[in-house]
Amino acid sequence: MSFALYLLGVIVLISGLVYGAWLMSVPSQWIIVGAIVVAGAGILSAVSHTRSKDKPQ
Structure with missing residues (x-):
């Protein structure tokens, strides 16, 4: 679930940046390069914030 929230946040961020760049x-x-x-x-x-930590052996 956390991964989906991160991706949703990234999509909102990209949308805002693209709209602002378009207005400018x-x-x-x-x-397109900036969005990628x-x-x-x-x-x-x-991925780095939501992946499971490896268990020590």
Whole structure:
């Protein structure tokens, strides 16, 4: 469930950044590049914060 919440937050963040960039007339190729970078960072962050810790042997 936490992973889904992280991804939902990343989607909301990307949406806001894309809308703001569009309002500032940033070229669409840079909006796409920024969205991909933020999505990648968000997925890495979500996985690192929600994965199970390995049990010591």
